[in-house]
């Protein structure tokens with residue numbers, strides 16, 4: 029069955045004391061809730077992964093990483109591998125985020141290798157795709173998304189769990205959200221691609237998240253779209269009350 033996912037991508041934010049406060053508060057906020065088909069995920073900076081997994085183990089949320097290297101172990105200074113994440117009981121990992129594609133030159137090939145390493149270690153990849161403003165204005169949004177999907181999923185089987193996040197680059201951190209209709213159109217395209225390349229059942233079961241200036245005020249209209257199964261939330265996931273409100277909205281709608 030398709031899950032609804034409310035995931036917070038903290039990016040490079042928060043100092044240690046705030047991390048503890050946030051996580052304990054989230055744990056408390058979720059304690060009395062019946063989350064049903066909703067999974068809540070926090071993706072903190074990797075430095076905070078240990079405290080995050082310690083709190084999560086007795087709480088109703090999961091921990092994800094923001095990135096992973098495509099090698100297993102070895103002389104790669106500053107990097108973290110999928111088997112290390114697995115050894116810390118990390119359940120999810122964002123890959124191919126547009127900020128990594130743009131600032132760290134990540135290619136579809138690298139993203140594909142990362143999906144493979146994550147699957148080998150039973151970690152669920154959250155694979156990000158999305159077009160830039162220039163690409164949208166050129167009318168090539170669909171081509172860009174399909175190229176990213178073809179690259180990321182090359183030789184990948186999806187019996188294992190995989191999540192896709194559609195994050196239009198022009199909507200990230202800009203306050204400019206895709207309209208529910210614009211987002212739905214691309215989510216439909218993605219689900220259709222999964223249907224054609226895998227199976228109708230896989231397409232039905234796969235969660236596709238929206239990301240890009242998602243906040244309490246626009247969560248309901250986005251989640252009401254038939255192919256939007258949750259959010260990958262940046263700025264609004266840093267604030268415990270906004271993030272909790274968005275979880276509550278998901279609980280009301282899904």
Ligand code: 13P
Pocket residue numbers: 037125195199200201202203239240241242260261262263264
């Ligand atoms: P914002 O919600 O801050 O726009 O960020 C979205 C995002 O990039 C999540 O991965």
